[in-house]
Amino acid sequence: MNSESAILFTQCLQNDFTSLLDKYDPLPNSLHIGYAEANRLLGEMVEDGPVFSLMDWAYEKDPKQLKLIHIRDWHDPKSKSQEDHLLQFGEHCLMDTKGAEFVFQSWIEENPNRAEIVNASGLNDFVDTNLESILKPYKGKSIRVGITGVWTEAKVTFLCYDLKTRYPEFEIAVCSALTASSSLSMHFIALDQLKQILGVNVFSSIGAFTEFLTGDQPNLKKRISTNARIASDKLNLDPKYPITDLDKQILLYLFRDCKEVECKTLDGGFSGNVVLKTKSIDHLGHLQVPCVVKIGNRDLIAKERTSFERIQEVLGNNAPSIVDFCELGDRGAIKYRYAAMLDGNVKTFQKLYGTMLDGSGLDRVIDTVFGEQLGRLFEAASTEKLNLLEYYDFQHKYAKSVRNRVETILGSPQNESTIEIFPGHIVQNPCLFYETDLLDLKEYNAISHNTSYVHGDLNGANIIIDAQDNVWMIDFFHTHRGHIIRDLLKLENDILYIFCKIETESEWNDAIVLTDFLHNQEDLGIPLSFDPPREITNEKLKKAYRVHRKTQIVLS
Known part of the structure; x- marks a missing residue:
């Protein structure tokens, strides 16, 4: 009787499917996943890539704790029963050829009895194989099973279904x-x-995946001590933003091919995330292309990585590329490379906004973000059923906290249908909106709306402008397919209610006029007039209006 607590399958991790290629090499056969996907799966430096990291972890596990089953395509070109398969997909993984070898062949040769190898000659791994007999001891048992390999929509999916x-x-x-x-x-x-x-x-994080199977994760610290060329004293950090020792270990790993790195903090402290712009010198003395590193909670960073991967092919050079990522303990990091970012000062949209007198200098930035970058995503919009109240998180469950905040600000219970937020300014009571109105307004049948992939959190800190005036977006954690104007609404919210600080009663009155004016705009497809309402005399509110108007015009 076997006593393994988990099973790990690898599916078709063979040279003919996944071997690394140079960017413009022809595919060796019709089933190879191609340069980009092989690079994502194996990594730019194979010995530190995802698959090798997993194998290093798996082969160190006690066989009683983790059962290893490697499924490989294994074809006999002389077999009549395989003739149709090879005719349809072309010759691949022919038995005893280099193409049929595992990409982790060294582990197989060094540990010949550690794993079961299943030779599959078709799309179903149970037909004409010994897989059913291997799994017989586990039938009827609650056991955790992990599956890795290629192709996700074919062999991986078929194995999951079986x-x-x-x-x-x-x-x-x-x-x-x-x-x-x-x-x-x-x-x-x-x-x-x-x-x-x-x-x-479906896990985004490798560490979360391995923890699901056995409760632990790959030992990154071992690989840091083995592979890193950089000494810790050559890691020049921003003294204004100290980071933890664990995050320093992550940086040592990400820059293991360097002899010196200089880090400038772009953002730090919020939710434990750290965003660094880096200037690094490789071990030969070459100055490397600048990168941006984001470090944070392991699972959230992994989710951001997969969210970005969904759209990176569409954005192309208008977005960064992921050159490396790693996980250590409960922390994770992504190393982004920007195609045209050179050395020099980097500013956020929010900081640039603060330096503009009337906001007109931001027109090019807005054109780039909404027209050239996000516009690529919006062009593929389609109509889908979407409950907007739920999508934008207007929910009855927030009623208690909303009432607590409103009554704390106003200093008394608020039970009437309206409240006076300032002498002479009466508005609908938001407490009742959450307590009663949302129950009546609930959409029982979702209506079709325009949807596309969106950035998801397009605030003033997530748009950066480098010293060459190139415009970039960062932080793709919230990227998803959603309501097409979500990014517009998020940035406009920042412009009106975060960038535009109200400091006097006169500014407050102008802000009320502007808010009422924008609320009364019934059709977002009709451009706003160039000039703000005449009642607005404050320059900072005029600037907010003009930038707001520009974002609407670009998107419409």
Whole structure:
């Protein structure tokens, strides 16, 4: 009787499917996942990439704790039964050839008895294989199963389906970083279907995936001490923003090919996240292209990575590229490279806004963000059913906290239908909106709205302008397919209610006029007039109006 607590499958992690290629090399066969996906799966430096990190972890586990099953395509070109398969997909993974070898072949050779190898000659891994007999001891048992490999929409999905139907007691999981397909779009479509249709657990984080199986994660510290060329005293950090020792270890790993790194903090402290612009020198003395590193909670950073991967092919050079990522303990990091960012001062949209007298200098930035960058996503918009109240998180459950805040600000109970927020300014009571109105306004049948991929959190700190006036977006944690004007609304909210600080009664009165004017705009597709309402005399509110108007014009 076997006593393993978990099973790890690898699916078709073979040279003919996943070997690294140079960018413009021809594909070795029709089933190879291609340069970009192979690079994402194996990493720019294979010995530190996702698959090798997983194998290093798996082969160190006690066989009683983790059962390893490697499924490989294994074809006999002389077999009549395989003739149709090879005719349809072309020759690949022919038995005893280099193309049929695992990309982690060294572990197989050094540990010949550690894993079960299943030779599959078709799309179903249970047909004409020994897989059913290998799994027989586990039938009827509640056991955790992890699946890695390629293709996500084919062999990985087929294996998940077979296991789910044959062994319903199994708890199955896949990891986005450890599975791949012919394209990122097909990869993510398949992951969404695995989650929604088969109920498979889909992890963004490698560490979360391995913890699901055995309770621990790959030992990054061992690889830092083995591979890093940089000494800790050559890690020049921003003295104004001290970081933890754990985050320093992460930086040592991300810059393991360097001999010196200078870090400037762009953002730090919020929710434990740290954003650094880096200037690094490799071990040969070459100045490397500047990068931006974001460090934060491991699982949230992993989610941001996969959210960004969903759109990076569309944005192209208008967005950064992920050159590395790592996880250590409960922390994770992404290393972004920006195609045209050079050395020099980097400013956020919010800081640049503060230096502009009338806001007209921001027109080019807004054109770039909404027209050139996000516009690529918006062009693929489609109508989908969407409950906007739920989507924008207007929920009855917030009623108590809203009432507490309103009554704390006003200093008395507020039970009337209206409240006076300032002498002479009466508005509807937001307490009652959350307590009663939301129940009546609930959408029981979602209405179709325009949707596309959106950044999801386009605030003033997530747009940066480098010294060459290149415009970039950062922080893709909230990227998703959603309401097409979400990014517009988020940035406008920042402009009106965060950038524009109200400090006098006169400014308050002008702010009320501006707010009423914008609320009375019934159709966002009709451009606002160039000049703000005549009643507004304050220059900071005029600037807010002009920038607000510009964002609407670009999007419409």
